[in-house]
Amino acid sequence: MRCPFCSHEDSQVKDSRSTEDGAAIRRRRQCEGCGARFTTFERIQLRELVVVKSGGADGGVRREPFDRDKLMRSVAIACRKRPIDAVRLERLVSGIQRQLETQGDGEVPAKRIGEMVMEGLKGLDSVAYIRFASVYKDFREARDFEEFAGSVSAVAKQ
Template sequence: MKCPFCGASETTVADTRVNEDGDIVRRRRRCLACDKRFSTYERAEIRLPQVVKKNGSRADFSREKLSASLWLALRKRPVTVEAVDAAIARIEEKLLAQGEREIPSEKIGEMVMRELKKIDKVAYVRFASVYRNFEDVDEFSDLVREVTRPVAERGRS
């Protein structure tokens, strides 16, 4: 670690402490050249993949955008904040587990639809109708029928 005071590269660690949550490490360091002390902080860097949009442009993954999309579909529905936070966490975990540097926005949309289907069927239909860009009422009706069919029947089709 380079000393911020004199620029020397030789330092020693005098003390190491982990914060309460266990996700940040604070190290107290001493420069061997100028004998000054300074602190450094370490935290794991988790890089979610870049989102490749339909037009080919790329954007950083945004938890805020994901949350806003879910809440828009869930507007005025009896769903808890905890349920939405858990859905977002599951989507982020899946994205991290894939280990890809880029992911098409369509894949994220499919993940959102799977999570909404588990949380609230009305929100799922709302999101799917916009996401899939239905051209006519028949497509919408098919989706509603699929959601309202008993689970045993869904496996047969």
């Protein structure tokens, strides 16, 4: 493992343990070059996933590798300043990734990922759900927020 501080090629594992959700192994490492310590995470990857994005400025279809960190960042942004434990966010993202990897196809429409995040956030926190929806559904005006929030509160009352 390359050191993030000095780029030395070798590091020594000082400690290994599972993450709380058991989906990864956390390793504390020490660089043999500069002595700096850093943490790495090792995850199981069942298959290579490709995200299929449609639309855009040219209206064409783009494919890009699935990026778990990008998914985690977008969920974290929606949940910013909300009383949601980081472990729950990690569990949500890990669950989505596992579902995608165990489905039959290696290509996943971006729309499907967005729907899975929406479904997960719906049960986690209504404010985070609305925040994510505002970007995912491309809200343009305050009225869009009002209508969507109204539908969320109507479902919550049932």
